[in-house]
Amino acid sequence: MKTEIKQIAFTLVEILLVLAIIGITATLTIPNLKHNYDEEVTIARLRKAQVDLNRAYASAVAKYGEYELWGVSDSKKAARLTEFLKGRECSTGSTHCWPDGAANGHTVFELEDGTVLDIFFGSASIEIAVAPFGSKNGYDEGKTVFAFNMSTKSDSKGLTNCTEGSNLEYPRDTFIPQGYCQDVKQDNSYALSVTSKYFYSNWAVFNGNLDYNKCPEKLNWIGNTTCQ
Numbered sequence: 001m002k003t004e005i006k007q008i009a010f011t012l013v014e015i016l017l018v019l020a021i022i023g024i025t026a027t028l029t030i031p032n033l034k035h036n037y038d039e040e041v042t043i044a045r046l047r048k049a050q051v052d053l054n055r056a057y058a059s060a061v062a063k064y065g066e067y068e069l070w071g072v073s074d075s076k077k078a079a080r081l082t083e084f085l086k087g088r089e090c091s092t093g094s095t096h097c098w099p100d101g102a103a104n105g106h107t108v109f110e111l112e113d114g115t116v117l118d119i120f121f122g123s124a125s126i127e128i129a130v131a132p133f134g135s136k137n138g139y140d141e142g143k144t145v146f147a148f149n150m151s152t153k154s155d156s157k158g159l160t161n162c163t164e165g166s167n168l169e170y171p172r173d174t175f176i177p178q179g180y181c182q183d184v185k186q187d188n189s190y191a192l193s194v195t196s197k198y199f200y201s202n203w204a205v206f207n208g209n210l211d212y213n214k215c216p217e218k219l220n221w222i223g224n225t226t227c228q
Contacts, residue, residue, distance in 0.1 A: 038133070043208050045115045045132035046146055046177075050205065052111065053128065053148060053175045056084035061173070067152050074121045078107035081119065081126075087111040099131055100139035110134065124153045125170065130201075142200035143213060147178035177202040 060080045064070055070077045082089060090097035090108040097108050097116050107119040114136075118129040128148045137144045151170045170176060179199035204210055207225045215227040 038137075039210050042132045042144075042210065043204060045113055046130060046201075046205055048113070049111065049115050049117070049130050049132075050148060050175055050177070052085060053081075053117075056081055057150070057173065057175065059084040067173075068154070075107065077121050078109075078119050082107065082109050085109060085111060085117075090116070097134060099135040099137070099144065122152075124151060126150045126152060126175075128175065141197040142204075143210065146201040146204060148175040148201070149178050150175045177205040179203070180206075 060070070060083065061067070064080050067077075070080045087110045090110055097110050098118055099116075107117075109117045109119060111117065114132075114134050116131045116134040118131075120127045120129075126149070130146045130148060131139075131144060132146075133144060139145055149170045151172045153172065170180075179202035200210075200212055203212055203219075209226055211225075211227045212219060218224055218227060
């Protein structure tokens with residue numbers, strides 16, 4: 001006696017329906033995954049850039065002496081610093097390296113991991129804009145471009161209180177994120193201004209996220225440092 005085996009198969013319509021569901025799910029989830037990945041890479045490269053810059057500056061001081069001895073031209077000063085960074089210098093104003101070109105007199109330097117630095121020597125400070133993805137994602141402060149500052153004043157008082165706002169003074173011989181202030185953990189009103197991008201670099205480095213772009217009204221330094 002033969003036993004009949006009933007074969008079960010999906011119809012073409014059912015297969016197409018499953019594929020459509022998979023496609024919709026991928027469309028919804030992949031952009032979020034990429035965004036999260038880009039944010040993690042941004043934070044990691046920012047923190048690494050800070051370490052690299054401080055190490056390079058310390059090496060330059062050890063070799064050439066205090067900052068005041070580096071020479072009068074910005075290009076010479078930049079050469080002292082970038083000598084100890086691993087990467088390459090880009091031509092000034094090159095949009096291939098910096099997402100918004102570069103202002104005249106700035107030095108543009110690309111690190112080995114693709115992070116690009118726009119180095120500017122002010123009268124009393126060194127200001128470095130940092131683009132973790134170079135020119136890839138465009139120019140947007142707090143999203144694709146951040147900043148580190150260092151005072152070059154011999155009489156620098158170091159960190160000032162958050163009430164100084166954009167007039168903050170930075171320590172001598174140490175690059176720290178723009179917007180960092182002495183009482184940052186106690187004074188929410190100045191430590192994170194949701195209407196100003198001045199404090200965003202500091203938030204990104206110290207809290208490890210860019211959530212001020214998602215839920216700024218929920219954030220503060222004392223407890224709510226993420227949107228979750």
